[in-house]
Amino acid sequence: GHGRVAVELDSSAGVAVMKMENLPVNSLSLDFLTEFLISLEKLENDRGCRGVILTSGAPKIFSAGLDIMEMYGKSAEHYAEFWKAVQEMWLRLYQSNMVTIAAINGSSPAGGCLMAMSCDYRIMAENPKYSIGLNETQLGIVAPFWFKDTLVNTIGNRATERSLELGLLYSPPEAHKIGLVDQLVPEEKIQTTAAAVMSQWLAIPDHARQITKSMMRKPTVDRLLAHRESDIQNFVSFITKDSIQKSLQMYMEMLKQRRG
Numbered sequence: 001g002h003g004r005v006a007v008e009l010d011s012s013a014g015v016a017v018m019k020m021e022n023l024p025v026n027s028l029s030l031d032f033l034t035e036f037l038i039s040l041e042k043l044e045n046d047r048g049c050r051g052v053i054l055t056s057g058a059p060k061i062f063s064a065g066l067d068i069m070e071m072y073g074k075s076a077e078h079y080a081e082f083w084k085a086v087q088e089m090w091l092r093l094y095q096s097n098m099v100t101i102a103a104i105n106g107s108s109p110a111g112g113c114l115m116a117m118s119c120d121y122r123i124m125a126e127n128p129k130y131s132i133g134l135n136e137t138q139l140g141i142v143a144p145f146w147f148k149d150t151l152v153n154t155i156g157n158r159a160t161e162r163s164l165e166l167g168l169l170y171s172p173p174e175a176h177k178i179g180l181v182d183q184l185v186p187e188e189k190i191q192t193t194a195a196a197v198m199s200q201w202l203a204i205p206d207h208a209r210q211i212t213k214s215m216m217r218k219p220t221v222d223r224l225l226a227h228r229e230s231d232i233q234n235f236v237s238f239i240t241k242d243s244i245q246k247s248l249q250m251y252m253e254m255l256k257q258r259r260g
């Protein structure tokens, strides 16, 4: 790997911490997703690892979501390959046999929120500067159906409807209130809380927990598996539209200007 994902396995506890370190903002580029998938698969195949805590090594950001540069000014082949990697990340994380806990120590828009929602449990630092949500419509793009399904499974249908149409980014208290995150903690307590919650989850026999997780999540996963190719084609034809390329370009410029 190129050191974009730092994995530390505590063999005695059977718990790994996966720290995303694709600086500055942990955007989900193709290279990062590839490395993330390799790291996750290694842990998945390691009998000594039963749980993963997913967190960020970037200051103030959990993940900025999909790397906008991967969706802008590239070839159709590139978009297809990129989208397949995004699908694969969700499929692997959402169905992981391990207990997965997101320790959300920073902002987590769009794809970052999807990653957090794909875990079994979410703990967020109660810093008022952080926000989380599926803000796609604010970029002029539409969250794919399986992003929507994952949000419905997390917060319910009505909250999803409002959340998605307005592209809402929630403060930690708002996110907690609607159930987008399970628990808020002071920033400095996030890793110890994640470890404590992990031991509660690991007290349940793996086999029973895994079958139950699969029973809950399989119908959602099967929907993407049944439409995986057409989902790629949809993404490619949507993202190559002039109007969408233009929205993304304007959004990138807005992000850069906001700094100055």
Ligand code: CO8
Pocket: 024, 025, 027, 060, 061, 063, 064, 065, 066, 067, 068, 069, 107, 109, 110, 111, 112, 135, 136, 139, 141, 142, 143, 144, 234, 235, 238, 239, 252, 255, 256, 259
């Ligand atoms: N991709 C690429 N670069 C990014 C991204 C991103 N998602 N986010 C930020 N950057 C870049 C910025 O442009 C900036 O670059 P530079 O240093 O060259 O100016 C650098 O990272 C640092 O960013 P900021 O200065 O903005 O840092 P802040 O700490 O002020 O803010 C935030 C960090 C909150 C993460 C902020 O950058 C932000 O809001 N970013 C955009 C997040 C976003 O909206 N992501 C959505 C991506 S779309 C997605 O994930 C799902 C799409 C589904 C596809 C459906 C199509 C059919």
